[in-house]
Amino acid sequence: MxxxxxxxxxxxxxxxxxxxxxxxxxxxxxxxxxxxxxxxxxxxxxxxxxxxxxxxxxxxxxVVFTSGGTECDNLAVKGVALAGDRRGVVTVATEHEAVLESVAFLERLGLPVRRVGVGPDGLVDPDELIDAIDTGTGLVSVMAVNNETGVVQDVAGLARRVAEERPWVLFHTDAVQAHPGDPVVTEHVHLASLSA
Structure with a gap:
């Protein structure tokens, strides 16, 4: 095999x-x-x-230890959305199911959720991501490396841009599929889901 x-x-x-x-x-x-x-x-x-x-x-x-990537994503997405005054979440349509199910749960609770699409190359358009964020948004979640396609998002660049243009927003990345040496935890990434 x-x-x-x-x-x-x-x-x-x-x-x-x-x-x-x-x-x-x-x-x-x-x-x-x-x-x-x-x-x-x-x-x-x-x-x-x-x-x-x-x-x-x-x-x-x-550093918070959990049982794995799914629990990390749930804790990050639901935790931020349910704890703060800004309860909106912006994510990418091609995220891992752990993030997509978390935002679907929040949507069922009546919280505002926006899913940004990706281009033919699988990458999110930074302008579209920024445009999806409004004053009610508390969290942006962008996966570092897609578990199905292998597409690598520019998490550091996206997080920096969000910090510069929408400084009230926290930035989460599901970096479970990222290589341990990839620079996904940067000064503008507030929450990162990692797994051994």
Whole structure:
């Protein structure tokens, strides 16, 4: 069998499996517990948070671990829309289903949602994205790398433009399919969904 979907799910690298082994045997505690095993698990979790934060150039308090990309997207999109005064969301029609289902949920609640189309090349037109944002918009969500087509959006450029022209808007990117070295977490990206 030839497996061609490693971007979605791939076998664990031997070095990662080796690093994770202690957490399957002796460091398995609930990091929220108060006993020794739990404290060791919490220490390991906080060390991981610090390493991820350093890699991304953010503060450890800005790193939130979830069960995966779908939960990340749901938390970002629904969290921003339901928490703020500006509850509108602008996204791209070719987003991952996790984002599209989240905005559909918000739409059913009566929140304003706009979906921007893409050109024949799969790229969003920056002018169309900006034009879709109004004073009631609180979040723009643009996927970094499309999981079906492989199209790579200029997230850094789009986020910068949104920050310059619509500074009240938060910018989210689903970067689950992006390469770990891709510059998707920039000063103008406020929320990024990443996955191991």
């Amino acid at each position: 030839i497996y061609l979907d490693h971007a979605a799910t791939t076998p664990m690298r031997p070095g990662v499996a080796e690093a994770m082994e202690p957490f399957a045997s002796d460091r398995f505690g609930n990091p929220s517990g108060i006993h020794g095993v739990s404290r060791r698990a919490k220490d390991a979790l906080e060390e991981a948070r610090e390493r991820v934060a350093a890699r991304l150039g953010v503060r450890p308090s800005e």
